[in-house]
Amino acid sequence: MQNFNQNISYTIYNLIAVLEDAKKGYLHASEKIKDSVLSLLMERYGYQRGRYSSELRKLINSMGTTAPVDKLTLSLLQRTWMDLKNTFKSGKKEQIIQGCIKAEETALENYGRAIDELEDNYEVRAVLLQQFNGIRTVLNTIKEYNRQHTQLA
Numbered sequence: 001m002q003n004f005n006q007n008i009s010y011t012i013y014n015l016i017a018v019l020e021d022a023k024k025g026y027l028h029a030s031e032k033i034k035d036s037v038l039s040l041l042m043e044r045y046g047y048q049r050g051r052y053s054s055e056l057r058k059l060i061n062s063m064g065t066t067a068p069v070d071k072l073t074l075s076l077l078q079r080t081w082m083d084l085k086n087t088f089k090s091g092k093k094e095q096i097i098q099g100c101i102k103a104e105e106t107a108l109e110n111y112g113r114a115i116d117e118l119e120d121n122y123e124v125r126a127v128l129l130q131q132f133n134g135i136r137t138v139l140n141t142i143k144e145y146n147r148q149h150t151q152l153a
Contacts, residue, residue, distance in 0.1 A: 008124055009060055011114045015128075016056050018110050022103060023049035029096050038093065038145065042100070045138050052131045059127060097146045104139035111135065 026046030030039045111132040118124050 008118055008121060009063065011117055012056050012060055012124070015110060015114055016053050016060075018107055019049045019053040019056070022046075022107060023053065025103060026100070029100065033093060033096055035093055038097075041141070041145070042096075045100075048134065048138070052134070055127060055131070059124060093149075097142060100142050101139065101146070104135055104142065107135050108132065108139065 023046045026042045026049060030042035030046060033039045033042065111128055115125055115128050115132065118128065
């Protein structure tokens with residue numbers, strides 16, 4: 001049982017790392033972008049990722065397990081964060097939107113894998129599915145915003 005919880009813990013800690021990375025990215029983007037509506041959306045998405053991270057931390061703590069995020073995951077996240085930071089540095093709306101779309105698609109892939117891995121744990125799976133749907137909604141909102149503003153240009 002402890003090994004089973006440890007596997008769940010490891011999977012969730014990787015998602016927490018992804019969420020924390022996304023939170024930083026969105027909050028940074030909200031400060032750099034000149035479009036006030038998009039800036040507000042980015043800020044809200046950053047806080048949403050922070051809430052998701054907190055939910056997963058509470059879930060892990062309730063299971064009484066711990067798992068450090070491995071060095072490979074941290075190096076990949078650092079590389080992703082640096083790519084996003086460079087994208088956001090320019091403050092160009094189109095680049096920021098494309099960076100966010102790519103990050104959200106990657107997050108959905110990570111969540112999909114985690115949901116598949118944890119298919120027998122209904123409590124954890126329910127939380128992950130709820131967050132997955134929230135991330136998908138954000139992705140669809142960003143794509144629609146981009147589509148509307150591309151048409152206006």
